[in-house]
Amino acid sequence: MTRVRLSRLPGERVRVSEEGATHEVAVADLPSYVSEREPETPRWVWDDTARWYPPLLAAGVRVARCHDLRLCRRLLARAPAVDPSLLAGDEAGLWDRLRPAAAAVTEPVLFSGDDALDHLRADVEDVRQLAAIDASPDAARLRLLVAAESAGALAAAEMTHAGVPWRVDVHEALLTEKLGPRPPRGARPRLLAECADDVRRVLDAPGLNPDSRPDLLAALRRAGVDVSDTRASSLRAVDHAVVEPLLRYKSLAHLFSTNGWAWIDEWVRDGRFRAVYQPAGSATGRWSSNGGGALSFPAQVRSAAVADEGWVLVVADVAQLEPRVLAGMSGDRALAGAARGADLYQGMVDAGAVATRQDAKLGLLGAMYGATSGESGRMVAGLTRRYPQAFGLVEEAARAGERGQVVRTLLGRGSPTLGGSWDESPDAPPADLHDLDRRRRSFGRFTRNFVVQGTGAEWALCWVADLRNRLWRLGARGALDDRPHLVLFLHDEVVVHAPAGLADAVAAELAEAATTAGRLLFRELPVDFPLTVSVVRSYAEAGKPGT
DNA sequence: TGGAGTTGCGCC
DNA sequence: AGGGCGCAACTCCA
Numbered sequence: 313m314t315r316v317r318l319s320r321l322p323g324e325r326v327r328v329s330e331e332g333a334t335h336e337v338a339v340a341d342l343p344s345y346v347s348e349r350e351p352e353t354p355r356w357v358w359d360d361t362a363r364w365y366p367p368l369l370a371a372g373v374r375v376a377r378c379h380d381l382r383l384c385r386r387l388l389a390r391a392p393a394v395d396p397s398l399l400a401g402d403e404a405g406l407w408d409r410l411r412p413a414a415a416a417v418t419e420p421v422l423f424s425g426d427d428a429l430d431h432l433r434a435d436v437e438d439v440r441q442l443a444a445i446d447a448s449p450d451a452a453r454l455r456l457l458v459a460a461e462s463a464g465a466l467a468a469a470e471m472t473h474a475g476v477p478w479r480v481d482v483h484e485a486l487l488t489e490k491l492g493p494r495p496p497r498g499a500r501p502r503l504l505a506e507c508a509d510d511v512r513r514v515l516d517a518p519g520l521n522p523d524s525r526p527d528l529l530a531a532l533r534r535a536g537v538d539v540s541d542t543r544a545s546s547l548r549a550v551d552h553a554v555v556e557p558l559l560r561y562k563s564l565a566h567l568f569s570t571n572g573w574a575w576i577d578e579w580v581r582d583g584r585f586r587a588v589y590q591p592a593g594s595a596t597g598r599w600s601s602n603g604g605g606a607l608s609f610p611a612q613v614r615s616a617a618v619a620d621e622g623w624v625l626v627v628a629d630v631a632q633l634e635p636r637v638l639a640g641m642s643g644d645r646a647l648a649g650a651a652r653g654a655d656l657y658q659g660m661v662d663a664g665a666v667a668t669r670q671d672a673k674l675g676l677l678g679a680m681y682g683a684t685s686g687e688s689g690r691m692v693a694g695l696t697r698r699y700p701q702a703f704g705l706v707e708e709a710a711r712a713g714e715r716g717q718v719v720r721t722l723l724g725r726g727s728p729t730l731g732g733s734w735d736e737s738p739d740a741p742p743a744d745l746h747d748l749d750r751r752r753r754s755f756g757r758f759t760r761n762f763v764v765q766g767t768g769a770e771w772a773l774c775w776v777a778d779l780r781n782r783l784w785r786l787g788a789r790g791a792l793d794d795r796p797h798l799v800l801f802l803h804d805e806v807v808v809h810a811p812a813g814l815a816d817a818v819a820a821e822l823a824e825a826a827t828t829a830g831r832l833l834f835r836e837l838p839v840d841f842p843l844t845v846s847v848v849r850s851y852a853e854a855g856k857p858g859t
Numbered sequence: 860t861g862g863a864g865t866t867g868c869g870c871c
Numbered sequence: 872a873g874g875g876c877g878c879a880a881c882t883c884c885a
Contacts, residue, residue, distance in 0.1 A: 441877065509880090525866060543867065566868060569879055586874075593876080598871080598874055606869035608877060633871095638881080681873035761874035767869095803871045 343422075345436035347379065349442075355379050357438045361465035361591075363413035369473040374784070380465045381437050382410045384458040388441060390726040392718055395448035398443055398765060403432050404648045412590060450724045454471040456832060457723035460770065461592060463777035467798055468589035468599065470780065475584025476617050476799045476851075480576055483616035487572055491564060494573050504564045510557035524559055530651055540791045570605065571613045579604035585617070587800070594765040596727050597773075598803060607802055617800075617807075617851035624812045626796075627854035628822045628843045629805035635676045636841055639769045642835035644702035653841045663770075665698040666691070679703050680758035680764050682710060706760045713759025714752050721766035722833060767805070767833070770840070774829035776801060779808075782821040786814060809853065815847045 344358035348781050358364045368375060385407050388394045393717035406428055444455045487494070492502030500508065505639045512520050517531040537554060539546045542564060547555050579585055585604060593600025601607040619625045630636070636657050650659030666672045675691030679702075683689045690731040694704040711720045717729045730751075776859035780798060787795030796810035796818050826841040846854040 327875070338864090469885070541866085550879095564869080566879085570868085596875060598875065602877075605870085605877055610869060612869095683873050685872060750872090757874065805871085817875060 317328065343381070343430075343432040343437075345435050345438075347438060348685045357381065357434050359407075359414045359432055359434060359437075360411060361469055361480065364779060365466060365469040365685060366473065369415070369469060374470075375466060376781075376784075378462050378463040378466055379438065379441075379458065380591075381407065381434060381441065382412070383461050383465060384441055385410075385437065387458065387592070387725060388444055388454070390728070391448070391450075391454065391724045392720050392726045393724050394444050395447060395455065398447055399440060399489040401440055402678045404434055404440075407437055417431035433856055444835045445644050448724075449589075453723045455850060456774075457725065457770065460723075460773040463780065464773045464779075465600070466589045467776050467801070468591050471798050471801060472586050472588055474797050474809065475581075476800050476807070477620050477623075478580045478583055478585040479616050479618045480580055480583070481645050482618060482850075483576060483580075483613060484573070486613065486615060487567070489570070491568055501568060502562070504568055507557060507564055508563040511554060511561055514554040522558070523565065555655075567610075567612055571610060574606065583803070589801070592690050595728050596762050597721065597769040598737075598765065599769075599801065606800070611852070613853035614854075615850050619809060619849050620811055622850060624810055624815050624847050625799075625803070625850065626808040626810055626815055626818045626822065626845065626855070627849055628808075628845045629802075630841055630843060632676075633771065633804040633841070634764050635837055636682060636770055636839050637833075638676075638702050638705065638764050640830070640837055640839040641763070641767050642702040642705040643837050644699050645837065647699045647702045648837055648839050652840050660695075666695065670796050679706050680761055683759045690849075706764060709763045710754075710756040713762075716752075716755070716758035716822075717759075718825070719759045719763055721763060721770055723767070723770045725760050725766050727762045727766075770803075771829050771833055774832050775841075776806065777838075778828045779806065779822065781824040782825055783808065783810075783818065786817055787819060819847065 313383075344356065344364060347355045347357045349355070355362075355374075356375055357379045358381065359379060360382045365375060365378075383563060385399065389396060389399055412428060430610055434744075440639060441458075442729075443512070445451050445458065448454055479572030484494075488502075491504050493500045493647070499505075508522050511522050512518055515531045515535045521530050522528055525542055529539070529630070532539055532542070532554065535548055535552070535554065537552050539550060544559055547558060579587075585606075585607025587601060588852030589606060590600045593602070599607065617625065619714055631654060632651075633645070636651045639656075640653050646665075647656075647660075649763075650656055650665070653659050657669045657676070657787045660666050660672040661669055666675065671691050672690045672695075675695040677683070678692045679695070683692060692703070696707075712719050713727075713730070716730050718729060751805055776798070783796045783798065787797075796808055796814050797807045800807035806822070808818050808822070822845060823843055826843055828837055830841045844855055848854050
């Protein structure tokens with residue numbers, strides 16, 4: 313196992329020793345120290361991984377373990393099984409005020425400018441958090457959760473540092489083919505402009521700007537197209553000559569504005585797309601991204617993600633992550649049985665629970681999202697009898713939410729509370745009862761999904777945390793820059809950039825890490841988490857089976 | 860003019 | 872009257 317030893321030196325420098333190599337890194341007197349509470353596995357404790365780790369990575373230092381005080385404080389403060397009074401004390405209010413450090417893609421940022429926040433006592437806060445965890449009835453699970461949350465933060469910074477290998481020439485060729493040559497600033501590219509002309513011609517609306525929703529809707533109606541909005545799905549439902557060019561226009565306009573030349577200018581440097589992640593950026597614990605749209609970059613440009621010469625991309629995704637997680641956390645052995653194999657939905661068909669794969673998918677997604685009507689709603693009713701524990705768990709989460717209660721993930725992350733006034737003081741302004749009921753149900757759908765989405769995010773965190781260590785060990789004989797490394801993480805999918813000779817070994821580690829994650833979370837009930845793995849030169853070549 | 864809110868897209 | 876997120880552009884209003 314990789315060992316990182318750290319020691320503070322005078323002159324605001326830190327010495328980092330790792331596998332025989334020693335680095336000195338300049339830092340200021342900031343909230344950070346090395347905890348040797350578990351002497352075999354020293355842990356760098358700091359206020360914010362996004363503040364500390366980028367400059368360390370830039371100095372060539374890889375950190376094996378950390379405890380991210382900001383992320384974990386937030387997590388513990390919202391965890392139902394943690395006594396909030398144990399998080400109170402010196403500087404507690406300041407810790408609560410911390411916001412994620414600004415993305416440090418080019419210049420490392422060690423100072424926020426707010427002196428009080430820049431010099432907090434990391435050791436004091438660390439002790440407080442550990443005590444809060446120790447006192448919790450859910451201590452074991454919370455320990456796993458804070459370790460995974462912190463490891464995820466390390467992985468996020470490492471992925472930003474490494475970047476996705478990006479071929480600007482491939483991307484630009486694709487743009488030119490679909491849109492025409494790069495236009496001057498403010499103008500539409502040629503093929504997009506021609507597409508807009510097609511729309512104007514068919515609608516007989518010469519001055520129309522197809523980007524203006526109200527104008528477009530009015531023009532559509534004048535031409536006899538009966539739609540209530542301009543959404544693609546609404547347009548597809550009508551039969552009119554404008555539909556084809558308009559859908560084509562929307563698709564091209566989206567490519568141009570979201571992943572066009574401007575996106576390249578802003579996000580690709582030195583042949584790398586450096587996505588910026590926010591671990592636990594969403595309420596469920598899923599990551600979000602505030603740079604380059606890393607978690608939503610469209611299939612349209614994935615062909616530009618190309619491995620370096622002699623390297624490959626190993627792409628792995630989990631089929632039906634959330635249904636599998638639901639089976640594990642509810643202890644539903646029938647659903648876990650259907651999950652034994654590559655296709656959970658097909659497993660449900662084979663077990664005779666449902667007629668078709670599509671019905672299985674509709675029913676499960678409907679249960680997790682709270683569908684009440686249509687095909688999906690009907691399937692939920694039937695499947696509830698077959699899988700009472702799994703479907704009962706999300707149903708109970710929904711009812712708890714409707715009562716205004718907090719729900720939690722398997723490892724103990726708590727949902728936000730329902731803001732607003734519906735359950736507050738009786739002398740609040742009398743709100744519309746119908747509106748209150750609508751909000752109550754809406755919150756119930758949120759808590760229903762929260763338990764599954766949030767536990768799915770926990771599985772993924774454990775997967776990534778274990779994987780980054782495995783990849784590090786795998787490349788231990790190579791130089792720092794020759795090691796296989798994570799470059800992208802998309803909720804239930806990862807991309808590893810690896811020397812071609814290590815592709816098979818990486819694929820094996822991906823699967824091992826998935827198995828480990830499943831055992832960590834669902835010790836008592838083993839659930840399969842089969843991966844679809846592709847070894848490719850370009851991300852666009854990766855197999856994308858339906859989920 | 861600039862910020863907040865809305866719409867619609869696309870990723871999971 | 873199906874969950875989460877980011878982003879870009881338009882719209883509205885101070």
